[in-house]
Amino acid sequence: MTMIRAKINNLPVEVEPGTSILKAAKLLNINIPVLCKHPDLKASAACGICVVRIANYNNKMLRACTTAVEEDMEIITHDPELTKLRRTILELILSFHPNDCLNCGRNGSCELQDLAASFSIRETRFDPNVEKKERDGSTEAIVMDAAKCIKCGRCIEVCQEIQDVWALTFLDRSYQVRMRPAGDLSLAESPCIKCGQCKIHCPTGAIYEYDDTKEVYKALLDEEKYCVVQIAPAVRVSIGEAFGLEPGKNLTKKVYAALRRLGFKGVFDTNFGADVTVMEEASEFAEILTNHPERLPLITTCCPSWVDFMEKRYHDLIPNFSSCKSPMQITGVLSKTYYPDTISVKPSKIFSVAVMPCTSKKTEVKRTEEMFASGKQDVDVVITTEELARMIRQAGIDFINLPDEEPDYVLGAYSGAGTIFGATGGVMEAALRSAYHFITKEHLTKVEFNDVRGIKGIKTAETTINGKTIRVAVAHGLGNVSRVLDEVRSAKEKGEETPYHFIEVMACPGGCIGGGGQPGKISNQIRMARIDALYEDDKEQRSLRTSYNNPYIKILYDKFLGKPLSKKSKELLHTKYIARPQYVK
Amino acid sequence: MEKLTLKTTQRYREQQRAVIEKRLKPDQLTGGQMEVMVCRSTGCESIEAKRILERLKKVVNSKGLDDKIHITQTGCFGFCEKGPIVKVLPENVYYVMVKPDDIEEIVEKHFVEGNIVDSMLMEEQQGKTGRREEISLFKKQMRIVLRNNGRIDPESVNEYIAVDGYTALEKVLNGMTPEEVIATLKLAGLRGRGGAGFPIWQKWTNARKAIGENKFIICNGDEGDPGAFMDSSVLEGDPHSVIEAMAIAAYTIGASKGYFYVRAEYGLAIRRIQVAIDQAYALGLLGKNVLGSDFSFDLEIRLGAGAFVCGEETALIASIEGERGTPRPRPPYPSISGLFGMPTVINNVETLANIAPIINNGGEWFASIGTETSKGTKVFALTGKVNVSGLIEVPMGTTIREIVFDIGGGIAGGKKVKAVQTGGPSGGIIPEKYFDTPIDYESLNSLGSMMGSGGMIVMDEDDSMVDIAKFYIQFSVDESCGKCAPCRIGNYQILQILERFGKKRGKEDDLEKLHDIAFAMKKGSLCGLGQTSPNPVISTLKYFPEEYNEKIRKPKIVQTK
Amino acid sequence: METLHEEITDEIRAILDKWKPKEGNLIMILHGVQQRYGYVPWNISKFLASELSVPLARIFEVVTFYNFFNLEAPADYKISVCTGTACHLKGAPVLIQGLKKQLKISPKAQYTEDRKFKVEEVRCVGCCGLAPAMVINEEVYGRLKPEDIEPTLETIKIEETS
Ligand SMILES: Cc1cc2nc3c(=O)[nH]c(=O)nc-3n(C[C@H](O)[C@H](O)[C@H](O)COP(=O)(O)O)c2cc1C
Ligand code: SF4
Ligand code: SF4
Ligand code: SF4
Ligand code: SF4
Ligand code: SF4
Numbered sequence A: 001m002t003m004i005r006a007k008i009n010n011l012p013v014e015v016e017p018g019t020s021i022l023k024a025a026k027l028l029n030i031n032i033p034v035l036c037k038h039p040d041l042k043a044s045a046a047c048g049i050c051v052v053r054i055a056n057y058n059n060k061m062l063r064a065c066t067t068a069v070e071e072d073m074e075i076i077t078h079d080p081e082l083t084k085l086r087r088t089i090l091e092l093i094l095s096f097h098p099n100d101c102l103n104c105g106r107n108g109s110c111e112l113q114d115l116a117a118s119f120s121i122r123e124t125r126f127d128p129n130v131e132k133k134e135r136d137g138s139t140e141a142i143v144m145d146a147a148k149c150i151k152c153g154r155c156i157e158v159c160q161e162i163q164d165v166w167a168l169t170f171l172d173r174s175y176q177v178r179m180r181p182a183g184d185l186s187l188a189e190s191p192c193i194k195c196g197q198c199k200i201h202c203p204t205g206a207i208y209e210y211d212d213t214k215e216v217y218k219a220l221l222d223e224e225k226y227c228v229v230q231i232a233p234a235v236r237v238s239i240g241e242a243f244g245l246e247p248g249k250n251l252t253k254k255v256y257a258a259l260r261r262l263g264f265k266g267v268f269d270t271n272f273g274a275d276v277t278v279m280e281e282a283s284e285f286a287e288i289l290t291n292h293p294e295r296l297p298l299i300t301t302c303c304p305s306w307v308d309f310m311e312k313r314y315h316d317l318i319p320n321f322s323s324c325k326s327p328m329q330i331t332g333v334l335s336k337t338y339y340p341d342t343i344s345v346k347p348s349k350i351f352s353v354a355v356m357p358c359t360s361k362k363t364e365v366k367r368t369e370e371m372f373a374s375g376k377q378d379v380d381v382v383i384t385t386e387e388l389a390r391m392i393r394q395a396g397i398d399f400i401n402l403p404d405e406e407p408d409y410v411l412g413a414y415s416g417a418g419t420i421f422g423a424t425g426g427v428m429e430a431a432l433r434s435a436y437h438f439i440t441k442e443h444l445t446k447v448e449f450n451d452v453r454g455i456k457g458i459k460t461a462e463t464t465i466n467g468k469t470i471r472v473a474v475a476h477g478l479g480n481v482s483r484v485l486d487e488v489r490s491a492k493e494k495g496e497e498t499p500y501h502f503i504e505v506m507a508c509p510g511g512c513i514g515g516g517g518q519p520g521k522i523s524n525q526i527r528m529a530r531i532d533a534l535y536e537d538d539k540e541q542r543s544l545r546t547s548y549n550n551p552y553i554k555i556l557y558d559k560f561l562g563k564p565l566s567k568k569s570k571e572l573l574h575t576k577y578i579a580r581p582q583y584v585k
Numbered sequence B: 001m002e003k004l005t006l007k008t009t010q011r012y013r014e015q016q017r018a019v020i021e022k023r024l025k026p027d028q029l030t031g032g033q034m035e036v037m038v039c040r041s042t043g044c045e046s047i048e049a050k051r052i053l054e055r056l057k058k059v060v061n062s063k064g065l066d067d068k069i070h071i072t073q074t075g076c077f078g079f080c081e082k083g084p085i086v087k088v089l090p091e092n093v094y095y096v097m098v099k100p101d102d103i104e105e106i107v108e109k110h111f112v113e114g115n116i117v118d119s120m121l122m123e124e125q126q127g128k129t130g131r132r133e134e135i136s137l138f139k140k141q142m143r144i145v146l147r148n149n150g151r152i153d154p155e156s157v158n159e160y161i162a163v164d165g166y167t168a169l170e171k172v173l174n175g176m177t178p179e180e181v182i183a184t185l186k187l188a189g190l191r192g193r194g195g196a197g198f199p200i201w202q203k204w205t206n207a208r209k210a211i212g213e214n215k216f217i218i219c220n221g222d223e224g225d226p227g228a229f230m231d232s233s234v235l236e237g238d239p240h241s242v243i244e245a246m247a248i249a250a251y252t253i254g255a256s257k258g259y260f261y262v263r264a265e266y267g268l269a270i271r272r273i274q275v276a277i278d279q280a281y282a283l284g285l286l287g288k289n290v291l292g293s294d295f296s297f298d299l300e301i302r303l304g305a306g307a308f309v310c311g312e313e314t315a316l317i318a319s320i321e322g323e324r325g326t327p328r329p330r331p332p333y334p335s336i337s338g339l340f341g342m343p344t345v346i347n348n349v350e351t352l353a354n355i356a357p358i359i360n361n362g363g364e365w366f367a368s369i370g371t372e373t374s375k376g377t378k379v380f381a382l383t384g385k386v387n388v389s390g391l392i393e394v395p396m397g398t399t400i401r402e403i404v405f406d407i408g409g410g411i412a413g414g415k416k417v418k419a420v421q422t423g424g425p426s427g428g429i430i431p432e433k434y435f436d437t438p439i440d441y442e443s444l445n446s447l448g449s450m451m452g453s454g455g456m457i458v459m460d461e462d463d464s465m466v467d468i469a470k471f472y473i474q475f476s477v478d479e480s481c482g483k484c485a486p487c488r489i490g491n492y493q494i495l496q497i498l499e500r501f502g503k504k505r506g507k508e509d510d511l512e513k514l515h516d517i518a519f520a521m522k523k524g525s526l527c528g529l530g531q532t533s534p535n536p537v538i539s540t541l542k543y544f545p546e547e548y549n550e551k552i553r554k555p556k557i558v559q560t561k
Numbered sequence C: 001m002e003t004l005h006e007e008i009t010d011e012i013r014a015i016l017d018k019w020k021p022k023e024g025n026l027i028m029i030l031h032g033v034q035q036r037y038g039y040v041p042w043n044i045s046k047f048l049a050s051e052l053s054v055p056l057a058r059i060f061e062v063v064t065f066y067n068f069f070n071l072e073a074p075a076d077y078k079i080s081v082c083t084g085t086a087c088h089l090k091g092a093p094v095l096i097q098g099l100k101k102q103l104k105i106s107p108k109a110q111y112t113e114d115r116k117f118k119v120e121e122v123r124c125v126g127c128c129g130l131a132p133a134m135v136i137n138e139e140v141y142g143r144l145k146p147e148d149i150e151p152t153l154e155t156i157k158i159e160e161t162s
């Protein structure tokens, strides 16, 4: 490839054709300010903050985020004139933005706030034009505060292009442009699947998670309640970011400690539930593969956003869905049925909280009547990683320096297979490790399935079990999922053999580590750091890499459930799906 | 209908020419023979031109004059303000503001008795006049683009062919290489009439060289500039001239499909284009193997839907693709990656209407008209406070003064002229002291205005400059697509400040703010709309600062003892 | 989804048949719908979305972007006053004021209370020579003076009752 040579601030740079000025500048350690550009997304060119000057092209000002470096360009990224220009644009944006940082869901982690700080904005120079707009919290997963929207288009790009949901779009034009669902419906009436990807990509506080911490505090203060809590795999490797640590630090044992200090009496790990999910799902797969090949491919269902998407858009595939509940729901139902027996507390006193990387999980708890299998709501409240981080701060806990603690093992011990659930490909790998055993009765010598790891949007692999070739696919980011499922659908329509036997789906790019409830920023770099930390956690479980070997799982089945897919398992651990319309109206 | 081929067109043309021979050479009209033309463009059409035409035909028929009096409909004559208009040859007179009930009188007195009806002629300063050569509006004009407007029936391909229509396409298909076409355009020095004045040969060359499975040619007929009607007049009055040019462009860049993008509001133009396209297909001037050659070309109309910004080329492309008309970052330019990602040439209606004459008469001929940097003519829609407003075409280099006073007949009501505005919402105000500036792209830019598409609004002493700036900014506020912050918010903020001035409540630091916002918009907006929309404010601030200053509320001076 | 009236589906189908095979057809199809109904009804949008396999959000983002398309049923009489430059200079603002006063529409509103009349501002209707101009439904009225408003509205009202 012939490289492009140019100069940025008089420093020579050599880049591949098509490289943006923004990226090229990064190579030289020059930071050009951006507001609308996100590393995951196609540049929308909306804000104008990133303009740079091309000295040998009439001093024309062009956007660094969308303009590719051309041969011999002489680019100036910073000078007093550019600073003034950027500052004025920022002041214009702020003139349509409320001065509301103190009441804002993004206070302290807002890209707009950061920019305003670095450009020394000290007054509102232009006439303020802030309309009071009603917030939309109809989903009870995320809240939209349109008054804070700067129309960067990131949420829309994610929702349409990455997630293929099209819940959001821009309506109208000029200063009346607004990001909304079609027909100005509420989010709950739209096809929104509550994945919260819009939220983690939003640079401002225009979209934030629905806050449930008050519920948790109320329960913790209630003498009558016995509060238990579980943490999802993805939480442990991201919560550090909320306390200023690098992405990818595994803080499992500090989270346990912090939860106890917050007042939880039972501290569990969703990884345990993930091991149960594996037991059930791998058995289901083994059963279908041997006895009901017409039901192939089997598709995973532990992601509620994905379930929502499927019920709205791919309900013809309901028969292919694993009936197995998500690890969170399993941990929840066990904490209200199995757990109380072990500690002699009345099940009705248990209040079950889940800490999730996910906004969608907030709605999963009421999804269908099966979520009330214990007789009451199995998981009472879901809070996100971000909400937990705030609670820890409010409680004055010096989180980073806490001593390590262990979970309550009954529902807390986990295998390496359980922990990798948080990463794309993890559910597949975990299930294959057990399915191999269930079908062949043998143990894998090498448990890693490297082909399903990594950040690629669609991963496919083949493996041999009992001489039979098993084709699997892993997709994350629903745009990719649609592509895989369309393949399956068209094979079905043509009466051809299914292209895959087993498919793992996660709504969020990267899987749950990239979930909508995670703190801080998101990019593939951050995703990879979190994923690596989970696989590291898997390795650290040395002897315990497969779910069926988890001694506490064995106890659970011996004492309580019987065997996978038993009547009791089916009652407590499995669920159903129904077709739903995309638009309520 | 039989399809024409390169071999048969010349004979066909001669047949058609014979039909309208006498209209083209009025001195051959003898023995009471007359050619009568009724304008049926939007202006006149909206005030009963159709009834006038029908009535004329009926009355002429009832008097048994059918074989002497030949009646046709035509496109805009140019002074629609005085419509509906009927033109009569051989006398070459125009009857203005004709009412259906006037027809009897015209037929009786003029067609039968041979006396021109003075009372229905145009009122000029020196009295009633009706002869073309006496009408000020026609003075100093030179008609290339409007060559057929008011001369032929726009709904007849045969009349277009009769006046040498499609000869340029024939010439090209008869052995001109694309390189020769481009060389001719380069020699001619034709620049885009859609606003920016980009050299056409360059654009066509880029698209020709670009690689793509398909290529497209688009005619930009969006004409969003409020108060301008040049392009619609061409489309209504001479649609084939644009179709012919598009075929030539397609041949040159290697495209086989073209789109007419037309404002949905232009109902008549749309209908006329469709009629023209259908006729061209029927004669083999469009479709597979044009005129029997290897070249095939399909053409289709796509409508706008009420968005000024869709005149901007990347927004126009988005609109044809069925999306919101929001501009896209350039580069890549459409000539490299345009409609559906393919190399695409987008040209303005007026630009295209120049192509056939250039091919026919050569690049040197065209280059001999106009100024050093700006060749050929420019069509303007002259409106506002002039005595005669209308559609005019003048050589580049004509001065503003000549247009306003010689052609427009000066200011109505004896008022004093103050300024003209060119370039619509993207352009600027030019005060009277610069009226001797010859019009070309560069001079207008240096005055802080621009050529734009050709709106020219004349303002007199009564017009407030702050008000006119506010008018244009309000337009830009409404029409901003809202995608990029500098334009979406900048326009709105400027409007708010100007509204304060309107109420005489300007603040002392408002002027500085206006300059800052304008700068941010010029440099930071994504597309031409935001980059140029502060121009009306900047230019009025520059030339008429006193009109702003007098509206600033001075701080009250507090007397202390 | 609300079920569509059969004859309506036939008309929409005809539009779809013509445009469906073409690339970038959405705006032309919406023109067809708008011409038929005077606006783009919700159930038609949904029908189009499923027929064309485009997200409903795409249809709404387009419909709300372009001034030509409406989401609400039109008034019986749409009075479009041109506010292009020529008409503005020659008195369009006064015309609008007069119309709204006559029809008892408040300055910021567009419709009369019974939604029979709508007064809207449009850009250049292409008769700048006749400025100021307005269009009532399809008919153009040019060279208007403020005193023309009352008789014009009277004629319409009489037409309507007859
Ligand atoms: C906001 C905006 C509106 C425009 N509107 C028109 C228009 O209505 N008609 C037109 O021909 N060009 C318009 N243009 C210019 C086009 O983008 C483009 O340059 C032109 O059609 C190219 O044709 P030309 O090379 O023949 O001039 C507009 C540009 C901008 C930025
Ligand atoms: S979005 Fe950011 S800038 Fe706006 S109020 Fe919230 S924290 Fe402050
Ligand atoms: S940052 Fe400023 S405004 Fe905000 S809380 Fe502190 S002192 Fe108050
Ligand atoms: S939560 Fe997900 S589906 Fe819902 S609007 Fe946001 S990105 Fe779209
Ligand atoms: S909600 Fe956030 S991401 Fe979406 S456009 Fe507004 S500011 Fe951007
Ligand atoms: S799928 Fe995601 S949210 Fe569910 S348990 Fe696993 S990590 Fe947690």
Ligand code: SF4
Pocket: A194, A195, A302, A303, A304, A305, A306, A357, A358, A359, A360, A361, A506, A507, A508, A511, A512, A513, A514, A515, A516, A517
């Ligand atoms: S991928 Fe995980 S975080 Fe994302 S929506 Fe699904 S369960 Fe929630």
Ligand code: SF4
Pocket: B309, B326, B327, B479, B480, B481, B482, B483, B484, B485, B487, B488, B525, B526, B527, B528, B529, B530, B531
């Ligand atoms: S400059 Fe204005 S019209 Fe152009 S892209 Fe930006 S907001 Fe849209």
Ligand code: SF4
Pocket: B041, B042, B043, B044, B076, B077, B078, B079, B080, B081, B229, B232, B233, B390, B391, C126, C127, C128, C129, C130
């Ligand atoms: S001047 Fe305008 S209104 Fe008159 S005919 Fe020409 S285009 Fe039509």
Ligand code: FES
Pocket: A033, A034, A035, A036, A037, A043, A044, A045, A046, A047, A048, A049, A050, A051, A063, A064, A065, A066
């Ligand atoms: S970051 Fe480049 S335009 Fe917003």
Ligand code: FES
Pocket: B039, B040, B041, B042, B043, B044, B045, B075, B076, B077, B078, B079, B080, B083, B084, B085
């Ligand atoms: S419309 Fe009749 S002269 Fe222009």
Ligand code: FES
Pocket: B226, B227, B228, C082, C083, C084, C085, C086, C087, C088, C123, C124, C125, C126, C127, C128, C129, C131, C132, C133
């Ligand atoms: S400005 Fe009113 S018709 Fe053109």
